[in-house]
Amino acid sequence: MLEELTSKKLPRSFYSRDVLQVATELLNKFLVKTIGTNLLIGKIVEVEAYKGASDQAAHTYNGKTERNKIMFGPAGFLYVYFTYGMHYCCNVVTGNPGEGDAVLIRGIEPVEGLEKMAQNRFGKINLTALQKKNLTNGPAKICKAFGIARQDNGTDLLGSKIFIADLMPGENKVIHSSTRIGIKKSVNLPWRYFIKDNPHVSN
DNA sequence: CCACGGATTGGCT
DNA sequence: GCCAATCCGTGGA
Numbered sequence: 001m002l003e004e005l006t007s008k009k010l011p012r013s014f015y016s017r018d019v020l021q022v023a024t025e026l027l028n029k030f031l032v033k034t035i036g037t038n039l040l041i042g043k044i045v046e047v048e049a050y051k052g053a054s055d056q057a058a059h060t061y062n063g064k065t066e067r068n069k070i071m072f073g074p075a076g077f078l079y080v081y082f083t084y085g086m087h088y089c090c091n092v093v094t095g096n097p098g099e100g101d102a103v104l105i106r107g108i109e110p111v112e113g114l115e116k117m118a119q120n121r122f123g124k125i126n127l128t129a130l131q132k133k134n135l136t137n138g139p140a141k142i143c144k145a146f147g148i149a150r151q152d153n154g155t156d157l158l159g160s161k162i163f164i165a166d167l168m169p170g171e172n173k174v175i176h177s178s179t180r181i182g183i184k185k186s187v188n189l190p191w192r193y194f195i196k197d198n199p200h201v202s203n
Numbered sequence: 204c205c206a207c208g209g210a211t212t213g214g215c216t
Numbered sequence: 217g218c219c220a221a222t223c224c225g226t227g228g229a
Contacts, residue, residue: 084211085222
């Protein structure tokens with residue numbers, strides 16, 4: 001299982017492209033986190049692109065700081081930030097070093113490791129229908145379920161700890177786009193992408 | 204040095 | 217539908 005996943009790991013060249021291109025192509029890919037011999041796997045069904053130079057909503061818009069420096073680094077690394085005093089969200093860095101572009105992962109369909117995700121999110125295994133629906137349909141929920149936090153900021157997605165794999169190449173689902181959620185600047189940019197009718201899309 | 208508010212969530216009205 | 221929770225990075229003084 002892990003060997004097959006590893007063989008389908010996305011290469012650096014996948015991430016080193018325009019952020020909008022990477023964002024749309026991250027849909028239907030599989031986020032993998034290894035915890036010892038256990039695996040957490042989920043299909044990415046909703047993302048948002050943030051583009052440092054031209055996007056006032058991007059954390060990198062006003063230049064490099066201690067907090068956002070990973071976003072200014074090379075593509076294929078994880079940018080994890082802490083917000084609202086209690087939540088973590090994770091992004092995939094794209095493009096060229098110095099650009100400050102990244103894709104926020106906002107919605108995931110659980111595939112493997114359901115019990116571990118449930119335990120991480122709600123502290124129990126048997127979930128109500130509502131809890132199942134709310135397991136990974138939001139950026140901070142995903143981080144909680146996957147156990148992604150501060151210590152994972154700057155993780156190389158070409159390593160073995162956290163990576164993204166193309167398990168079902170050619171799968172052709174309908175992709176929609178819209179404006180982004182929860183921001184107050186650059187509100188009109190249509191840089192949110194999601195798989196139509198998938199129940200694990202937020203909102 | 205300090206005040207502000209955020210790429211959110213969940214609980215209560 | 218509304219709002220509190222809860223922290224720390226950021227930017228202005």
